[in-house]
Amino acid sequence: MASDGAAAAPAKTTPKKANLLDPHSIKHLLDETISDVVKSKGYAEDTRLGNWKLAIGAAVIAVALLAQFYPKKFPQNREFLLGCIALYVVLNLVLLILSYTKEKDAIMFTHPPSGSFNSTGLVISSKLPRFSDMYTLTIASADPRSISANKPVHFTKSVTKWYVFVRSSQFKS
Incomplete structure (x- = not known):
């Protein structure tokens, strides 16, 4: 209630838009909205x-730039170039392994909320299979071996149902 007794108007937000013919655009919009909802919950x-990943990517770029602009010409810098190529491949493999083992389908990783007794954050991931309208949201513990970890929760609904679900949960306090 406002000081004059009238109900306070909700804050205006610009509506997010997606190309309804592009499933990647729809998934991106849903992922972004879910991320906003999770952040709003503390x-x-x-x-x-x-x-x-950014640091390793910067190192990959630095190695490529070093190999490109090394002051000596090709026959004299052959061993140096081979070392740069090997380091480039190794760093890209590290990025690939991080992506497949740690990141997977994750939208976001969180810390536990402040003031919470829980010692682990959340891993929120999603899937929208090709040629399907079924969007799956998974909420899991960031450290599944922790004593405070719970079992992962999976929600699978049609994209149209997620729109209604997300819109209704955004404005609940």
Whole structure:
């Protein structure tokens, strides 16, 4: 209620838009909205994995630039170039392994909410199979071996049902 007795108007947000003929656009919109809802519930995003991936990517770029602009010409820098190529391949393999083992289908990783007794955050992931309208959201514990970890929860609904579900949960306090 406002001070004059009238109900306060909800904050205006710009509606998000997606190309309804593009399933990747729809999935991206749903993922972004789910991420916003999770953040609004008091979970802070854990960006450590993303920071590691950025650092390794920067190292890959540095190796490529070093190989490209090394002051000696080709016959004299052959061993150096072979070392740069090997390092480039190894760093890209590390990025690939991180993506397949840690990141998987994750939308976001979170820290536990402040003031919570839970010692582990969440891993939120999603899937929208090709030629399907069934969107699956999975909420799991960031550390499944923790004593405070719960079993993963899976929600599978049609994209049209998710739109109604997300819109209704956005404005609940």
